[in-house]
Amino acid sequence: MQTDEQLKAIVREKYTAIAGQPAEQNAASCCGSGPVSCCSPADVPIMADDYTQLDGYVADADLALGCGLPTKFALIKEGDTVIDLGSGAGNDCFVARHETGPTGKVIGIDFTEAMIQRARTNAEVRGFNNVEFRQGDIEQMPVSDNVADVIVSNCVLNLVPNKKNVFAEIFRVLKPGGHFSISDIVLLGDLPANLQQAAEMYAGCVSGAIQRADYLRLIDEAGFTAVSLQKEKAIDLPDDILQHYLSADEIAAFRDSGTGIQSITVYAEKPGGPQSGAAQSPKPKRQLESLAGTSAENCCTPGSGCC
Numbered sequence: 001m002q003t004d005e006q007l008k009a010i011v012r013e014k015y016t017a018i019a020g021q022p023a024e025q026n027a028a029s030c031c032g033s034g035p036v037s038c039c040s041p042a043d044v045p046i047m048a049d050d051y052t053q054l055d056g057y058v059a060d061a062d063l064a065l066g067c068g069l070p071t072k073f074a075l076i077k078e079g080d081t082v083i084d085l086g087s088g089a090g091n092d093c094f095v096a097r098h099e100t101g102p103t104g105k106v107i108g109i110d111f112t113e114a115m116i117q118r119a120r121t122n123a124e125v126r127g128f129n130n131v132e133f134r135q136g137d138i139e140q141m142p143v144s145d146n147v148a149d150v151i152v153s154n155c156v157l158n159l160v161p162n163k164k165n166v167f168a169e170i171f172r173v174l175k176p177g178g179h180f181s182i183s184d185i186v187l188l189g190d191l192p193a194n195l196q197q198a199a200e201m202y203a204g205c206v207s208g209a210i211q212r213a214d215y216l217r218l219i220d221e222a223g224f225t226a227v228s229l230q231k232e233k234a235i236d237l238p239d240d241i242l243q244h245y246l247s248a249d250e251i252a253a254f255r256d257s258g259t260g261i262q263s264i265t266v267y268a269e270k271p272g273g274p275q276s277g278a279a280q281s282p283k284p285k286r287q288l289e290s291l292a293g294t295s296a297e298n299c300c301t302p303g304s305g306c307c
Helices: 004-018 023-027 091-100 113-125 163-173 199-203 212-221 248-256 288-292
Strands: 081-085 105-110 131-135 148-154 174-188 225-235 260-269
Touching: 004 113, 081 091, 081 163, 091 105, 091 113, 091 131, 091 148, 105 113, 113 131, 148 163, 163 174, 163 212, 174 212, 174 225, 212 225, 212 260
Parallel strands: 081 105, 081 148, 105 131, 148 174
Antiparallel strands: 174 260, 225 260
């Protein structure tokens, strides 16, 4: 059993290498880590969604590492202070900058030096003076209390061993009445042991994922309210990736098991402030129990048009 620090070292090493990889390679693998799928070319990525139609998009910052579009759903207003957790080369930060405008501020946090340097270069050459990047651990953010109006993150919390600490930090850093929109990978059922234990699949955003019900419970226990799912989709790992970790019989058993891997985008608010619980929230609220109990059959399938 690897320690939290060992897992973080694996992620740091992998994402240092990923910082120099082409987006096409990242899109055809699991968050840029592990073997590339010959069945998933860049125009049909395994996890990443298409940012190219979003205002503020910067191609040089898009490493095709995410599993959703949290900034699209984040309800960012002009003048907001926005924090992006696991900011990579700056993709979500630059989209957030467009939304918050010249009077707002965007802070990207990443613990990989290579990513921070790439993001800073992307910002500097474009004169983005209201975007800054800080190197640090999102379990101990280099940010004061009650700073952010909005927090976004794209497929990052699954990489963190202690997710409870991250949600506590998000709560601390958000202003009262502030909110987050986070895209992440969650599970419905148990992964095969060899897949769960593969270091590459941890860095690939799969084996570090937790059960969907547990993920939503952590949000609730951290004190957030108005929890809602803004988007959900099924993630299908191609056999040519699974075969690196599982035998043919194990792949067949995995397919038959009903275990689901999902990308979800979750919204929640920190209580307090004039807008807490207001009608501006992105969709009608559902009880946490109903969110945790949604069946895999109701998930959005890529290409189905439901999302």
